[in-house]
Structures are given as C-alpha cells and as structure tokens.
Amino acid sequence: MTSPLTVRAEPKASARGAVAWSVAALPVSLALAPxxxxxxxxxxxxxxxxxxxxxxxxxxxxxxxxxxxPVAESADESVLAxxxxxxxxxxxxxxxxxxxxxxxxxxxxxxxxxxxxxAAAVERSADLAEGLLCQLVVARALFGPIxxxxxxxxxxxxxxxVGRTASSPLTFxxxxxxxxxxxxxxxxxxxxxxxxLHLPSSASARPALVTTVDASGATxxxxxxxSPHRASWRRLARAVRAREVTDDLADFSEVxxxxxxxxxxx
Numbered sequence: 001m002t003s004p005l006t007v008r009a010e011p012k013a014s015a016r017g018a019v020a021w022s023v024a025a026l027p028v029s030l031a032l033a034p035x036x037x038x039x040x041x042x043x044x045x046x047x048x049x050x051x052x053x054x055x056x057x058x059x060x061x062x063x064x065x066x067x068x069x070p071v072a073e074s075a076d077e078s079v080l081a082x083x084x085x086x087x088x089x090x091x092x093x094x095x096x097x098x099x100x101x102x103x104x105x106x107x108x109x110x111x112x113x114x115x116x117x118x119a120a121a122v123e124r125s126a127d128l129a130e131g132l133l134c135q136l137v138v139a140r141a142l143f144g145p146i147x148x149x150x151x152x153x154x155x156x157x158x159x160x161x162v163g164r165t166a167s168s169p170l171t172f173x174x175x176x177x178x179x180x181x182x183x184x185x186x187x188x189x190x191x192x193x194x195x196x197l198h199l200p201s202s203a204s205a206r207p208a209l210v211t212t213v214d215a216s217g218a219t220x221x222x223x224x225x226x227s228p229h230r231a232s233w234r235r236l237a238r239a240v241r242a243r244e245v246t247d248d249l250a251d252f253s254e255v256x257x258x259x260x261x262x263x264x265x266x
Contacts, residue, residue, distance in 0.1 A: 002241075004027070004028065004029055004030050004031040005029065005030055005031070005040040005041050005063070005064075005237055005240060005241075006030075006031055006032070006033035006034075006037070006038075006039040006040045006041065007019065007023050007030050007031065007032055007033060007039055007040070007041045007042075007043065007233075008032075008033045008038075008039035008041070008042055008043070009042070009043035009044075010043065010044050010045050010053075012045035012047070012068075013043040013044050013045040013046075013066075013067075013068045014043065016045060016068050016069060017043060017066070017068035017069070017091055017229050018203075018227070018229050019043050019068075019229075020032065021229075022227070022229045022230045022232075022233045023233070025230050026230065026233060026234060026237065029233075029234065029237040030233060030237060038060075038061060039062070040062070040063045040064065040240065041062065041063060041064045041065070041066065041236060041237070041240065042057040042060075042062040042064075042065050042066070043065075043066045043067075043068060044057060044065065044066075044067055044068070045067075045068055045069075046067045046068050046069040046070030046071055046090075046091075047071060048071055048073065049073075050067055050070050050071070050073060051073055051074070051075040051076065051079045051249075052079065054067065054075065054079060054083055054088055054249075055078070055079045055082040055083055057086075058082050058083045058086045059082060062086060063086065063087075063240050064086060064087045064088070064089070064236045064237075064239065064240040065083070065086060065087070065088045065089075065236075066088075066089050066090075066091055066232055066233065066236050067088065067089070067090045067091060068091045068229075069091065069092070069093060070090050070092070070252065071130070071133075072129075072133050072256045072259050073256065074252070074253040074256045074257070075249040075250075075252075075253060079249070080249060080250075083249065085245070087236060087239035087240055087244060087245065087246045088246055088248050088249050089232050089233075089235055089236040089239070089246055089248055090232075090248040090249075090252055091228065091229060091232040092134060092137050092228070093134060093201070093202035093228050094120075094134050094135075094137075094138050094184045094199040094202070094228070095134065095137040095138045095140075095141045095228075096202070096228035096229075096231055096232045097199055097202075097208045097228045097231065098208075098224040098226050098228075098231045099197060099199065099207070099208030099209070099210050099224055100138070100141050100142065100197075100208075102210050102221055102222070102224065103142060103186070103195060103197045103210045104141070104142055106195055106210060106212050106221065107142065107143075107188065107195060110190045110192065110193065110194075110195070110212075110214075111190045111191045111192050112166075112167040112168070112190065112191075113143075113165055113167055113168040113188045113189065113190055113194075114167070114168050114189055114190060114191060115168050115169055115188075115189040116139075116143070116165055116168055116169070116170045116171070116186070116187070116188050116189075117170075117171045117173075117186070117187045118135045118138065118139055118170070118171065118172050118173070118184065118185075118186050118187075119172075119173045119174075119175075119184065119185050119187075120132075120134065120135050120172075120173070120174045120175075120182075120183070120184040120185075121174075121175055121176070121177035121181050121182055121183055121184075122174060122175075122176060122177065122182055123176070123177065123178075123179050123180075123181070123182050124176065125156050125157060125176055127176075128154075128157075128158070128159050128174050128176070129159070129259075131159070131174035131184075132159050132161065132172060132174050132259070133255070133256075133259060134184065135172045135174065135184065136149075136172070136255045136258055136259070137252070137255055138184060138186065138199070139165075139170065139172075139186075140251065140254070140255055142186065142197075143165045143166065143170075144166070145254060146163055146164065146165060146170065146258070147163060147164060147258075148163070148257075148258045149161040149162055149163030149170070149172060149258065150162055150163065157175060157176045158173065158174065158175040158176070159172070159173070159174045159175075160172070160173050161173075168189075182200075182201040182203075183198065183199060183200045183201060184198075184199040185197065185198050185199070186199075192214055192215065193212065193213040193214040193215065194212075194213045195210065195211065195212050195213065196209075196210070196211045196213075197209070197210050197211075198211075202227060202228045202229060205227075207223050207224060207225050207226075208223075208224070209221075209223065
C-alpha cells in the first residue's frame, strides 16, 4: 500500500483551513509530518505575500502546496517558474466545494443561461471585497472566463456589480449579514428551467446544495457531505500522486485582473 503523503502547515493556515481535521479525515492519503521532519505537502496562509511563500515552499522541496483563502494577489512569472511542476491548489472556500462539480455538470445538460445572479452574505464590512473576490472565483468555476464586471454600488454594508457570462447578464451582490449567516447562492435561469446552488460558509458543517428546475419541477441533486477544505486536500493529493499540473495560479491571476488593484482586508 502507498504511504500517506505528509503534511506541514503554517500556524495561521492550520487554524483557518482546519488542516488537522482535513488530514485526519483522509487517513489513507495524508498524515501530519513529525515535528522537525520535511513534509511532502505544505499548507500556507493566503495573506498578503502568499505567492512568494508558494515559491519558497517549492524551493524547499514541497511536492505540492495548498493555499488557504488567498487574497487578491497574482503569482508573477518568477513564482510560476519556481513552482512549475509542483501542483498548487487554492482553497477558496465556496469555489472549492465539491458541489461546484455537480452544479457544473448539471449546467452542461441544460440550455444556455439567460440570467445569472450570485449573492453572498459576509459577517463584517471588512469582508465585502473578499466576498466579491470569492464570488468571481465561483462564477469562473461554473461558467469559465468572464469579462470584468462593472461596479454599480459600493457602500459600508454592500457591494453590487454587473457583468456577463458568455450568454447572459450576470449580477454580483455582497451584503453584511448577522453572525453565522455567511453563505453564497447562485441562481441560474434558463429557457427551460434553471439551477440554484447554495454554498454555506466553509466553517460550517452544513453541506452545499444543488437544486435543478425543469418542466417536471425542482429536484435536489445528491448531497456531497464533504467540506471545501477536505475536497481541496483530496484534489492536491490526487494531483501529486498522478504528477498532474494544476491551473489554480493562472486561473486566479485572471480573476484578480478583473478587480484591478488588490486590497487586503486582514
């Protein structure tokens, strides 16, 4: 039997990404590295400067790197060069939910969207910009590359932006909600029905839900009881074992470009 890949995490990454819990939930694939020993996989916190820390982990011999909640910062050519050949997975929370794959598969079987609405609730005003960033990552995961949205309104308690998918108008809204209510919802309207994707906070034990609607009514798709953190680690382990290249860094750089100058709310 193949030995588990060993994991080492920065303290902030460990706390914010529930690393110990995720590793324990994948006992065949992963194990925490003994103190003082090198690790196969490195987890780093996504605070400002995370691309450089990805490069540093690759230079130290990491076989794979996971970034927890990266802020809006792009990996430049020097980072990409150092990290080339090392799988990097960005743990985004909402966009890392395994329900994204189910929603994308369901959308591939429907007619093209005629309207898409992405709404999110965050717990602090300081999280509004990060909420919009996470919405853009979700939209890209579901619909592929999108053009830069236009900011319609930005206040102390809400952000509203409008854009487009390849076939439809696309709206983004983020508002401050009571504690414990952080979540995102994607509503897709098609000529024959639609889809609703509900993504709870990655800190919640609640699963994401995908509901499709057609002429016969609404159908709740099979629920995947897996956290975004665990799904991210599972994807990284699979990529390392298969020696696959991930596109997370390049894809995220394209999303960051949609926002203009990055801002940090930590």
